[in-house]
Amino acid sequence: MHVDLTMLEWARAQFAMTALFHFFFVPFTLGMSFIVAFFETIYVKTGKQEWKEITQFWQLIFGINFALGLSTGIIHEFEFGTNWSTYSWVVGDLFGAPLAVEGIVAFFMEATFAAISFFGWKRVSKGVHLASSWLLAIGSNLSALWILIANGFMQHPSNEFGFFNIDTSRLEMTNFWALITQPVAQVKFLHVVSAGYTLASIFVLGISSLYLLKGKHVEFAKKSATVAAAFGLISSIFVAVIGDEHAYEVANTQPTKIASAEGLYVGEKGAPIVAFGIPKNLKATEVTSNEEGFAFKIELPKMLSLLGKRNPNAFVPGLKDLVNGNEEYGIWPLSKLAAVGKEAKDDLLKYHEAKKAGDTAAMEAAKADFYKVIWEDPKNGIKLTKADLIGYGYFANPNIDPNLIYPPVPPVFYAFHIMVGLGFWFILLFLLAYVSILKGTFVQNKLVQRLAVISVPLPWIATSFGWMTAEIGRQPWTVFGVLPTAESVTPIALQNVQATFFMFLTAFVILGIAELKILFTVVKNGPKGAH
Amino acid sequence: MTWAPITVDATHFYLQVYFWIIVAVLGGLFLLMTFVQGGQTLFHTSKTEMEERAILNSLGRKWELTFTTLVLFGGALYAAFPLFYSVSFGGAYWVWMLILFAFVLQAVSYEYMNKPNNLIGKGAYKFFLYFNGVVGMVLIGAAVGTFFTGSNFTYDPVTRILEWGTAKDGFNLRGLEAAIDFKHGAWFNLAMGVLVFAAARILGALWLINDIDNNEFPELIERLRGVVKRCFVILLVALLVVLYGLLTLKGYAYDIHDPTGKVYLEPGKYLHNLLSFGAIPLILFLAGLVLFVWGVFVTAFKGSNKGIWFSGLGIVLIGIIVFVIAGLFGTPFYPSYADLQSSLTIQNSSGSKYTLEVMGWVSVAVPFVLGYIIWVWYQMKKQGPITREEIQDPESHAY
Numbered sequence: 001m002h003v004d005l006t007m008l009e010w011a012r013a014q015f016a017m018t019a020l021f022h023f024f025f026v027p028f029t030l031g032m033s034f035i036v037a038f039f040e041t042i043y044v045k046t047g048k049q050e051w052k053e054i055t056q057f058w059q060l061i062f063g064i065n066f067a068l069g070l071s072t073g074i075i076h077e078f079e080f081g082t083n084w085s086t087y088s089w090v091v092g093d094l095f096g097a098p099l100a101v102e103g104i105v106a107f108f109m110e111a112t113f114a115a116i117s118f119f120g121w122k123r124v125s126k127g128v129h130l131a132s133s134w135l136l137a138i139g140s141n142l143s144a145l146w147i148l149i150a151n152g153f154m155q156h157p158s159n160e161f162g163f164f165n166i167d168t169s170r171l172e173m174t175n176f177w178a179l180i181t182q183p184v185a186q187v188k189f190l191h192v193v194s195a196g197y198t199l200a201s202i203f204v205l206g207i208s209s210l211y212l213l214k215g216k217h218v219e220f221a222k223k224s225a226t227v228a229a230a231f232g233l234i235s236s237i238f239v240a241v242i243g244d245e246h247a248y249e250v251a252n253t254q255p256t257k258i259a260s261a262e263g264l265y266v267g268e269k270g271a272p273i274v275a276f277g278i279p280k281n282l283k284a285t286e287v288t289s290n291e292e293g294f295a296f297k298i299e300l301p302k303m304l305s306l307l308g309k310r311n312p313n314a315f316v317p318g319l320k321d322l323v324n325g326n327e328e329y330g331i332w333p334l335s336k337l338a339a340v341g342k343e344a345k346d347d348l349l350k351y352h353e354a355k356k357a358g359d360t361a362a363m364e365a366a367k368a369d370f371y372k373v374i375w376e377d378p379k380n381g382i383k384l385t386k387a388d389l390i391g392y393g394y395f396a397n398p399n400i401d402p403n404l405i406y407p408p409v410p411p412v413f414y415a416f417h418i419m420v421g422l423g424f425w426f427i428l429l430f431l432l433a434y435v436s437i438l439k440g441t442f443v444q445n446k447l448v449q450r451l452a453v454i455s456v457p458l459p460w461i462a463t464s465f466g467w468m469t470a471e472i473g474r475q476p477w478t479v480f481g482v483l484p485t486a487e488s489v490t491p492i493a494l495q496n497v498q499a500t501f502f503m504f505l506t507a508f509v510i511l512g513i514a515e516l517k518i519l520f521t522v523v524k525n526g527p528k529g530a531h
Numbered sequence: 532m533t534w535a536p537i538t539v540d541a542t543h544f545y546l547q548v549y550f551w552i553i554v555a556v557l558g559g560l561f562l563l564m565t566f567v568q569g570g571q572t573l574f575h576t577s578k579t580e581m582e583e584r585a586i587l588n589s590l591g592r593k594w595e596l597t598f599t600t601l602v603l604f605g606g607a608l609y610a611a612f613p614l615f616y617s618v619s620f621g622g623a624y625w626v627w628m629l630i631l632f633a634f635v636l637q638a639v640s641y642e643y644m645n646k647p648n649n650l651i652g653k654g655a656y657k658f659f660l661y662f663n664g665v666v667g668m669v670l671i672g673a674a675v676g677t678f679f680t681g682s683n684f685t686y687d688p689v690t691r692i693l694e695w696g697t698a699k700d701g702f703n704l705r706g707l708e709a710a711i712d713f714k715h716g717a718w719f720n721l722a723m724g725v726l727v728f729a730a731a732r733i734l735g736a737l738w739l740i741n742d743i744d745n746n747e748f749p750e751l752i753e754r755l756r757g758v759v760k761r762c763f764v765i766l767l768v769a770l771l772v773v774l775y776g777l778l779t780l781k782g783y784a785y786d787i788h789d790p791t792g793k794v795y796l797e798p799g800k801y802l803h804n805l806l807s808f809g810a811i812p813l814i815l816f817l818a819g820l821v822l823f824v825w826g827v828f829v830t831a832f833k834g835s836n837k838g839i840w841f842s843g844l845g846i847v848l849i850g851i852i853v854f855v856i857a858g859l860f861g862t863p864f865y866p867s868y869a870d871l872q873s874s875l876t877i878q879n880s881s882g883s884k885y886t887l888e889v890m891g892w893v894s895v896a897v898p899f900v901l902g903y904i905i906w907v908w909y910q911m912k913k914q915g916p917i918t919r920e921e922i923q924d925p926e927s928h929a930y
Contacts, residue, residue: 056926063642063928070598071638077605078631081620086691088620092613093882100610101893103603108900111595112907118928119592122921123914132907165883169689172883352689490621491693496705500628507632511639514650521648 007494008486011083014501016471018075020464021508025069027463030144030193031200031235032062033137037130038227044130054224056121057527058204061519063118068515075504083497087478087488090170094162095150097173098180102146109139144196145189152185155474156253157482164387166351166370171482184253187246188470194238195466198426199459201232205433206456207523209449220527222443229437233430240423244307251308251316254480256406257473259319261416262304263409265293267318267326273303279413283403284319293409319406334395334402341392344370348390391482407475415465415472422462429455544787546887547877550611551858553894557604559850562730563843564597569728569735571637571664574657576754584645584922584930585751589742590735591641591930592911596904598638610890614688614880615865622684622695623706626674633667645930664735665728672727673720677709678857679780679801680716681868688879698869715868719780722772729766730823730846733759737830737839744916745836752836759838760831777801777856783866783874792879794863794871804856812852819848
């Protein structure tokens with residue numbers, strides 16, 4: 001298929017822009033919905049009016065974000081069809097199911113109980129209202145679960161739940177349970193939601209600290225900060241623990257992503273982690289040692305092997321190994337993968353030509369060839385067929401640089417490292433806040449309050465960079481190892497994609513600024529002005 | 532291009548029919564929920580700030596449900612008929628992009644409209660709501676129109692090459708040609724657009740008459756009754772055009788037992804579909820029509836405020852039947868006039884048997900979901916209609 005590469009880049013840029021903008025609001029909703037439910041639970045238990053005021057103030061802020069999160073979410077459902085139509089057909093059988101389930105089990109729950117939670121303060125009993133606030137939080141988080149199951153499939157498509165059907169020329173699902181329970185998706189879900197809890201906690205802690213610094217709404221701020229610090233401390237520690245597990249999954253399922261994130265050009269036994277560094281954008285095929293890859297770096301020896309393979313002396317393949325192959329460790333060169341993939345593509349065409357001609361013998365021959373096992377690990381019961389490598393056929397084109405089989409190092413490296421660095425800072429911040437709250441000195445502790453205020457934008461940076469690590473890191477695939485991004489896009493003239501890009505950009509700039517202005521006004525007016 | 536023979540597998544076929552019926556039910560429910568969009572075009576009927584806020588708050592509690600129904604409608608089509616999603620969304624690019632854009636702008640407008648410091652002012656957000664109500668509805672109606680008149684594309688399922696605008700005598704505006712290419716049924720698509728818009732507006736007025744306190748806002752209620760009367764005239768004209776089209780259009784057809792799945796044109800196809808199955812589709816369609824008209828009649832002339840329940844149920848039935856005759860009884864639901872054999876049927880565009888089975892089990896949750904939606908709706912309504920006091924109450928999350 002002929003693809004206009006400029007158009008492809010615009011389509012990617014459009015998806016990246018709409019996804020990142022959506023992702024400013026999602027983690028906030030995930031965390032804030034629970035924080036509001038906590039406050040309301042305390043209100044219902046104690047019956048004290050001040051807790052009701054606290055609940056309603058944070059709910060007002062939640063509502064302002066919720067609206068924009070909802071409206072920017074629908075864009076992706078449409079965009080999969082409009083800009084990624086080939087993707088939608090080839091993997092729709094697997095990818096569509098979790099999206100539909102999200103709609104049925106999560107999205108309605110979210111929207112329906114949001115109506116009670118926002119508008120039902122005087123229309124339903126206290127108990128029903130409280131239950132609605134909890135169901136809203138659970139619904140939002142369930143929604144994230146199904147989306148991340150769908151994303152987990154893109155990160156790690158496995159033979160355990162799908163296969164390429166030669167008759168329909170697409171991937172089809174074989175095991176739904178395996179799709180939803182695969183560790184990549186589950187770990188990703190826990191990492192993302194706990195990051196959302198951390199983000200919302202920092203927001204509440206930061207705004208409360210702002211009031212304390214100004215000497216306003218002191219009781220309100222103290223109570224809000226206490227809940228936020230406790231929730232934030234648990235969540236931020238959990239993000240790091242599950243983040244380690246996530247990195248382990250990635251190291252074993254997407255070697256190109258982890259090698260790019262660490263700037264590892266040449267594979268090593270006992271590979272280090274680069275704690276700080278300035279990576280260069282090099283072609284892996286031209287690199288001879290890892291020293292060339294960085295202008296400057298500080299390393300933690302053996303840590304990558306330890307974290308990625310759970311063994312300090314294990315071999316971690318570098319980008320060069322993943323392009324050129326490495327016989328010693330059984331890694332195939334891209335050229336070999338691409339050649340097999342090309343054969344699979346040819347078998348597919350032969351099969352359909354024979355089918356059209358009604359030649360059953362030729363059909364059977366092509367089919368047998370297509371599903372031929374080309375590698376086998378009897379010990380672990382793993383089989384690799386030609387069909388599994390059909391996506392690599394795209395790289396058989398001699399005009400495609402083999403170095404495009406991995407994502408560019410600098411953006412993935414920076415995004416990953418900044419995210420991790422900020423994650424550690426959040427743990428420290430919550431520790432400081434929590435300890436001073438326990439000691440009863442938080443209201444006087446201007447230093448911690450100032451740190452909390454300036455930290456408010458940081459979790460948004462961390463979550464955005466986390467998302468970029470995941471999505472840029474997966475390139476050049478939409479479905480890792482199975483469907484190249486270039487073969488996923490809708491064949492359409494460049495101008496259409498550019499026009500819609502600017503349409504969304506304009507809307508986002510206007511709505512984004514409006515959102516911030518409304519938010520600042522609400523924060524400035526403080527809890528007494530809520531509702 | 533020709534399609535590969537349809538593998539005749541009875542279970543798979545019944546699942547495809549089942550999911551098309553689910554799509555039809557969701558489509559019908561979505562049409563009911565478009566009272567929100569219709570209501571958004573009625574702000575001009577308010578003469579005071581309080582009347583305007585009554586409209587805003589009445590609709591503002593329900594828009595999420597419409598939005599969610601649309602999302603689920605899309606999600607169900609994606610999971611059950613992924614090839615439709617791919618061909619229609621990727622092909623009729625601008626139709627779907629504009630519909631999408633209209634809904635993106637809508638979602639924030641309720642929340643931001645009356646908040647201080649909202650950057651672009653109340654008027655702009657009101658315009659977004661109006662845009663969603665007019666452009667969104669007309670385009671959705673016209674898009675459904677193309678389920679009958681066809682679209683301009685060819686598709687090769689093996690190479691997955693989709694080409695839009697391949698008909699020699701057709702236009703290519705990435706979907707928008709459906710509104711200007713009169714040779715290929717633009718008149719029908721436009722009439723469908725106007726029909727959906729007029730129906731949404733009537734439903735909007737009926738809903739507001741029901742949901743806003745009639746004693747506190749008597750003038751507003753009277754003006755809304757006027758809207759119901761006037762819009763009904765527009766609806767009738769559009770409806771006659773659509774019915775004329777349904778009865779006279781050469782419909783697209785295929786034989787569900789034919790292993791080649793060959794698509795051909797059949798005069799009176801949609802009438803035949805209405806008369807299939809012992810004319811049950813026709814009976815339900817007429818029942819829907821009668822209910823809809825009855826709701827309009829009692830509201831416009833009898834001073835009732837219960838019209839929405841009749842017209843609402845009526846539009847659900849009409850919507851279901853429109854989708855049923857577009858896709859069942861051997862009818863390609865997304866036909867191509869550029870190349871008949873590229874037309875999409877529920878059989879050649881569906882998900883695998885396994886996926887439909889799984890989704891079939893998931894669909895068991897639907898009655899449960901409908902149950903809690905109705906329960907919540909009842910909880911929120913049992914305290915009576917929206918009053919001045921509630922709008923002004925600083926503790927209610929009023930817009």
